[in-house]
Amino acid sequence: MNVEMRTTDFLDRAVDCYSDVVGVVAHDGTEYTYAEFAEQVNRVSNALSGMGVGQGDRVALLAPNTHYFLETMYGVNQLGAVFVPMNYLLTPSDFEYILDDCEARVVIADYDYAEKVEAVRESVPAEGFVGYRADDIDGEWTDYEDWLAGASADAPDRPEIAEDDDASINYTSGTTGDPKGVVRTHRTEHWHALVLNQHMEVADDDTYLWTLPMFHCNGWGHTYAITGMGGTHVCQRTFDPEGTLRRVREHDVSYLSGAPTVLNRLIAYYDDHPDAVTTGEREVRISTAGSAPATATLSTVEEEIGWRVIHLYGLTETAPMITTSHSPRRLAQRGRDLKVNQGSEMIATDVRVVDDDGRDVPRDGATIGEIVVRGNQVMDRYLNKPDATHEAFNAKLPGYFHTGDLATIDEDGMVAIQDRSKDIIISGGENVSSIGVEDVLYDHPDVAKAAVIPTPSDEWGEAVTALVVAKSGASPSAEAIREFAGEHLARYQVPKRVEFVDDLPETATGKVQKYQLRQEYWEGEERLVGQG
Numbered sequence: 001m002n003v004e005m006r007t008t009d010f011l012d013r014a015v016d017c018y019s020d021v022v023g024v025v026a027h028d029g030t031e032y033t034y035a036e037f038a039e040q041v042n043r044v045s046n047a048l049s050g051m052g053v054g055q056g057d058r059v060a061l062l063a064p065n066t067h068y069f070l071e072t073m074y075g076v077n078q079l080g081a082v083f084v085p086m087n088y089l090l091t092p093s094d095f096e097y098i099l100d101d102c103e104a105r106v107v108i109a110d111y112d113y114a115e116k117v118e119a120v121r122e123s124v125p126a127e128g129f130v131g132y133r134a135d136d137i138d139g140e141w142t143d144y145e146d147w148l149a150g151a152s153a154d155a156p157d158r159p160e161i162a163e164d165d166d167a168s169i170n171y172t173s174g175t176t177g178d179p180k181g182v183v184r185t186h187r188t189e190h191w192h193a194l195v196l197n198q199h200m201e202v203a204d205d206d207t208y209l210w211t212l213p214m215f216h217c218n219g220w221g222h223t224y225a226i227t228g229m230g231g232t233h234v235c236q237r238t239f240d241p242e243g244t245l246r247r248v249r250e251h252d253v254s255y256l257s258g259a260p261t262v263l264n265r266l267i268a269y270y271d272d273h274p275d276a277v278t279t280g281e282r283e284v285r286i287s288t289a290g291s292a293p294a295t296a297t298l299s300t301v302e303e304e305i306g307w308r309v310i311h312l313y314g315l316t317e318t319a320p321m322i323t324t325s326h327s328p329r330r331l332a333q334r335g336r337d338l339k340v341n342q343g344s345e346m347i348a349t350d351v352r353v354v355d356d357d358g359r360d361v362p363r364d365g366a367t368i369g370e371i372v373v374r375g376n377q378v379m380d381r382y383l384n385k386p387d388a389t390h391e392a393f394n395a396k397l398p399g400y401f402h403t404g405d406l407a408t409i410d411e412d413g414m415v416a417i418q419d420r421s422k423d424i425i426i427s428g429g430e431n432v433s434s435i436g437v438e439d440v441l442y443d444h445p446d447v448a449k450a451a452v453i454p455t456p457s458d459e460w461g462e463a464v465t466a467l468v469v470a471k472s473g474a475s476p477s478a479e480a481i482r483e484f485a486g487e488h489l490a491r492y493q494v495p496k497r498v499e500f501v502d503d504l505p506e507t508a509t510g511k512v513q514k515y516q517l518r519q520e521y522w523e524g525e526e527r528l529v530g531q532g
């Protein structure tokens with residue numbers, strides 16, 4: 001007989017098997033066993049019920065990495081209600097759009113960010129406003145702790161939750177356009193967490209440090225995966241290198257995650273404070289995804305900081321993870337470079353690379369096509385956007401989700417991401433992978449960050465242009481950078497222009513906003529490819 005897959009299964013197991021184990025360390029150091037954590041979760045459910053929230057209702061949360069993010073997520077889901085975590089770096093008008101789009105009944109917000117919801121309060125449908133440390137928020141917010149204190153810690157009656165019921169709505173980060181509400185079901189969330197556990201080897205002695213924003217795809221599924229395995233969550237409100245390295249030492253952390261920019265910031269801090277890293281008894285592993293890590297980034301983290309890097313790939317729409325570099329057999333055969341931009345599909349996940357007619361490209365590691373995917377972790381739909389949903393699942397190969405990412409695939413099924421279709425540069429008729437050029441630039445000893453974008457050119461159609469942040473104290477010339485690139489790249493890939501900038505605009509999840517960078521060069525002109 002089939003058993004429905006639900007997100008609640010993960011906390012239920014932790015309570016069954018690890019009630020005495022510290023499940024959550026709050027950002028202020030307070031420790032909760034899984035039994036205590038489950039009581040907090042029950043309080044959230046009962047307090048929400050008291051406000052009239054029931055099955056199918058949406059509850060939005062605006063919070064950094066905190067124990068109450070986790071409490072709210074489980075508390076909402078065990079009522080059969082739908083959890084909507086929001087990106088705290090968005091603007092009031094984004095929140096107005098999101099809260100309206102998902103028709104949130106209640107908003108729970110952190111004192112650091114609540115003002116952005118307060119600014120649009122009158123124009124959103126929510127009736128309940130709960131603030132963490134409400135005294136520090138201007139406006140009428142019920143204090144989170146008072147709210148819970150008035151609620152029972154007994155398990156609420158759970159409704160019948162079907163695995164295809166909506167569990168959460170995660171808005172895309174808006175790197176390339178308006179946020180879209182990605183609707184994920186209990187089944188997609190559950191399945192993705194199982195797949196993640198399988199490939200990341202999560203166990204009950206894992207201590208997971210929250211450097212990755214929890215709002216981002218429910219922390220890439222670790223909010224469920226770590227809980228279900230009986231591991232310990234250590235909360236860090238937002239990432240900072242000093243705080244991260246200190247917590248790794250203090251809590252004997254074994255596992256953490258972050259976008260490549262997080263790795264780069266750790267490296268920059270480590271350069272100045274090598275003593276901040278101690279290699280303890282056990283291995284530390286760090287999973288990275290969200291954008292392409294440079295070869296130099298991976299080798300510095302592995303060889304100098306001493307942590308094992310696992311490179312993953314995916315999208316909000318795919319829960320997110322669909323490929324992984326964690327293949328010891330292949331790495332032993334083919335060397336560590338394999339890790340940089342390649343991964344194999346995760347278990348029970350059908351990843352294909354197809355041409356414009358939806359046919360598989362040759363598995364030659366050279367022909368570029370679009371990554372499409374089918375699997376139980378793929379989203380149900382975009383909220384209120386049937387046309388976008390139809391397009392995403394039918395553009396080239398019906399039934400597969402179309403990622404908009406370009407890649408090659410080789411004879412072992414290793415997928416190497418080349419670019420987003422919007423980021424690839426067509427210069428003199430040749431495709432140039434911005435990721436490939438950036439990878440080389442990161443190898444230059446004076447380069448701290450690099451973003452490669454197309455700029456308009458009468459001669460080339462699009463000119464490969466590198467925007468470079470120099471390392472502190474270094475002042476390389478544009479010519480030196482171009483020369484270095486010329487030693488490692490084909491002539492058509494070498495940046496025609498190199499410009500130095502103080503910093504690169506990034507999203508909350510650490511992605512360089514190439515769309516924004518491109519804009520100023522393309523004002524009034526139409527790009528040949530992509531939309532921006």
Ligand SMILES: Nc1ncnc2c1ncn2[C@@H]1O[C@H](COP(=O)(O)OP(=O)(O)OP(=O)(O)O)[C@@H](O)[C@H]1O
Nearest residue numbers: 172173174175176289290291292312313314315316
């Ligand atoms: N390991 C990786 N290497 C290269 N690119 C990656 C990797 N992992 C993720 N990405 C990029 O990130 C994208 C997914 O990001 P996410 O779902 O967070 O939203 P977004 O695409 O940044 O936002 P929006 O859809 O609003 O533009 C992928 O489509 C891919 O382009």
